[in-house]
Amino acid sequence: MRAKREFRDREEVEVAVLDALVDRQDGMTVFELRSHADVGIDELETALSALKDDGLIETETDEGRLHIAPDERVVPDPSEDNHDHSFLDRLRERFGL
Numbered sequence: 001m002r003a004k005r006e007f008r009d010r011e012e013v014e015v016a017v018l019d020a021l022v023d024r025q026d027g028m029t030v031f032e033l034r035s036h037a038d039v040g041i042d043e044l045e046t047a048l049s050a051l052k053d054d055g056l057i058e059t060e061t062d063e064g065r066l067h068i069a070p071d072e073r074v075v076p077d078p079s080e081d082n083h084d085h086s087f088l089d090r091l092r093e094r095f096g097l
Contacts, residue, residue, distance in 0.1 A: 001019075001022050001023055001075075001076065002019050002022060002076070003015065003018035003019055003021075003022050003070070003074050003075075003076070004073070004074060004075070004076045007056065007074050010050075011047065011050070013037065013039050013043045013044065013046070013047040014047045014050055014051055016036075016037040016038070016039065016047075017033060017037050017039075017044070017047050017048065017051060017057075018051070018056065018057075018070060018074055019037075020033055020036035020037050021033070021057065021068065021069060021070040021074075022070050022074060022075050022076070023036075025069060025070060025075060026067075026069065027060065027067035027068060027069040028067065028068055028069075029065055029066060029067060029068070030044065030048075030066060030068070033048075033068060048068065055071060056070065056071050056073075056074050057069065057070060057071060057074075058070075058071055
């Protein structure tokens, strides 16, 4: 699953972090995020700082481990059509292919 469309106009690393978090809404550690977003620790730290400042992520410490989760407004409603339609998708819809 991907973050809502209105949050996709951010830096590439921030979008990758949001997408990873939306996939696992119960939270991820920094190490899990780093492997899912496939970014370096410095890039991840910068992205997390920006996302936290904008209130798009929530953090919680559980048994000494930091868990990061997406803010609920970032998570798309399952009933919403949240994916970007490709050219072929639009053709199929238009012509019923």
